[in-house]
Amino acid sequence: MKKLFLYCSYTGNGEIVSDIFKSHEYDLRKVREKKKMPKSFFWSMMVGGFRASIHSKGKLVDYNNDISNYEEIVVGGPIWNARLNPTTNSILKETDFTNKKLTFVLYSGSGTGKKAEKKIKKIFPKANIIFLKEPKKYNEELEKLNILFN
Ligand SMILES: Cc1cc2nc3c(=O)[nH]c(=O)nc-3n(C[C@H](O)[C@H](O)[C@H](O)COP(=O)(O)O)c2cc1C
Numbered sequence: 001m002k003k004l005f006l007y008c009s010y011t012g013n014g015e016i017v018s019d020i021f022k023s024h025e026y027d028l029r030k031v032r033e034k035k036k037m038p039k040s041f042f043w044s045m046m047v048g049g050f051r052a053s054i055h056s057k058g059k060l061v062d063y064n065n066d067i068s069n070y071e072e073i074v075v076g077g078p079i080w081n082a083r084l085n086p087t088t089n090s091i092l093k094e095t096d097f098t099n100k101k102l103t104f105v106l107y108s109g110s111g112t113g114k115k116a117e118k119k120i121k122k123i124f125p126k127a128n129i130i131f132l133k134e135p136k137k138y139n140e141e142l143e144k145l146n147i148l149f150n
Helices: 013-023 041-053 086-094 114-123 139-148
Strands: 003-007 027-030 072-080 101-108 128-133
Touching (some): 003 013, 013 139, 101 114, 114 128
Parallel strands (some): 003 027
């Protein structure tokens, strides 16, 4: 069964997660947005938080939305303002996940993301959702992924 980890990451947490999926023979596809994050922490929180709050969708760079070769897809992305970030919003809009085994791995400062969870459950009622609290800092959080590998 072919498996794909389709993800975005801005400060490296998603990269740590991608290493785990790679070691379990998932293909990796990192998705990037044209728009760059502001350099300062303050402005990245302000701009990113605002964009997430209005459910903004980012313009993606050379996004390959063909997942026809895969049976299992894991979508990874950071939580912004309790919501999905704009890159993940675009991935969901531009990709057809029909008949795929679908899991979301969402990384955040708190290990939660209530509004993102609500949105995913509404669109993909059968999808699994796994929250990780800052996996770059708390490596033990990565053990939560083991339920996917047994
Ligand atoms: C704009 C912005 C908004 C954020 N909002 C939240 C939030 O609402 N709740 C939370 O727990 N973490 C929040 N975070 C923290 C990130 O979700 C967390 O650091 C995540 O692990 C980042 O993943 P990355 O390093 O792969 O980009 C926010 C970070 C940014 C940049």
